[in-house]
Amino acid sequence: MDISNPVIAMVVITFSAFVMNLVSTLLNKYWVYTPDYIEKKKFVDGIRREYMKALRSKDERQIKKLEKKLESIKKMEMQLNFSTFKPLAITFILFWVLWWVLQQFYGSLGRFVLSPIPIPFYGIALDFFGWYIIASIWLGIVLRKLLIPDL
Numbered sequence: 156m157d158i159s160n161p162v163i164a165m166v167v168i169t170f171s172a173f174v175m176n177l178v179s180t181l182l183n184k185y186w187v188y189t190p191d192y193i194e195k196k197k198f199v200d201g202i203r204r205e206y207m208k209a210l211r212s213k214d215e216r217q218i219k220k221l222e223k224k225l226e227s228i229k230k231m232e233m234q235l236n237f238s239t240f241k242p243l244a245i246t247f248i249l250f251w252v253l254w255w256v257l258q259q260f261y262g263s264l265g266r267f268v269l270s271p272i273p274i275p276f277y278g279i280a281l282d283f284f285g286w287y288i289i290a291s292i293w294l295g296i297v298l299r300k301l302l303i304p305d306l
Contacts, residue, residue, distance in 0.1 A: 158260060161267040168261065168283055171253055172290040173298075178249060180298045182242035188303055195235055199228055257283055 156163065202224050209217040266280035270289075277285045 159264065161264065164261050164264060164283065165268060165286060168257060168287050169290045169294075171257060172287050173294050175246070175250060175253060176291060176295045176298050179242065179246040180295070180302050182245060183239070184302050186242050187238050192235060192238060193304065195231055199232055199235070202228060254284070254287075257287065 158164065158167065202221065206218070206221040206225060209221055261283035264283065266282045266285075268281040268286045270277070270279050270281055270285075273279050274281065274285060274289070281289070
């Protein structure tokens with residue numbers, strides 16, 4: 156098997172994108188989107204919805220009450236946002252290792268994938284990294300829909 160064959164390169168790169176997205180999605184599913192996180196997120200989103208509704212109705216008393224609640228939940232929001240950093244850091248490190256490996260094998264191929272539509276900053280011909288990004292975006296969307304609960 157000739158790994159420098161463009162078709163095989165596309166398959167290997169797509170598979171690499173799939174594995175990276177699967178690892179990232181599973182890390183997020185089990186470390187971030189816990190029942191506690193989901194409950195807190197729904198609570199915070201509910202307060203924000205109430206606040207927006209009060210703003211639209213121009214109910215000053217309700218707005219003041221909800222502004223106090225919003226101040227008190229800022230710490231909770233920071234905790235929710237911070238919980239995403241651990242999986243992100245691991246995924247980031249794995250991505251750079253994968254990028255280095257793919258660069259070693261496919262960096263010399265140049266632009267070997269033709270896109271049916273022009274891609275901004277690339278045009279219609281893509282190198283291994285452009286193909287990885289496109290495959291990763293689509294696979295990430297699919298895996299996220301399949302494995303992560305709707306919030």
